[in-house]
Amino acid sequence: MDYSLKVVLPYEGVKKYINTVRTAESPDLGKLWLEHAIDPYWSEWAAGQFNEERTHAEMSGPVADIDKLETAVEMLSAFNIEELLRNTYDKIVQLLPPQEPEKAVCIYPNLTLGESLHGVVGACLDDNFLIQVNPAVSGWERYIPWVLACVR
Secondary structure (H helix, E strand, O other): OOOEEEEEOOHHHHHHHHHHHHHOOOOOHHHHHHHHHHHHHHHHHOOOOOOHHHHHHHHOOOOOOHHHHHHHHHHHHHOOHHHHHHHHHHHHHHHOOOOOOEEEEEEEEOOOOOHHHOOEEEEEEOOEEEEEEOOOOOOHHHOHHHHHHHHO
């Protein structure tokens, strides 16, 4: 059986959020975060999943530090995380084939993750995955395969 992994990278939406916040007179961060960074990507990886409601509530909190968020998105965009995810997933399914032939993973920046978590956390959403990364933490990219394997 062939297995595929859809990689969802909401970087363009996060960049729109950043630009809108910077140009708005008195921005509603929560509304803009959902409008630009969360909702346009939701159907690609989270809609209809078992704990969708809880995850949406957890992801709804906007990022207020716009400068750090911009730096994080630039760092994530510059790294070929999609290739790393696909290569890792191919190795995982060879050893532990999933029941579903198609899965999705979404990567979001998370500025609150520190050294103790190596800048990376992951969660399952029934069939799909959410991985959050703080690229300001040195060596975060080494832990993406570990987290993907654990949430797989």
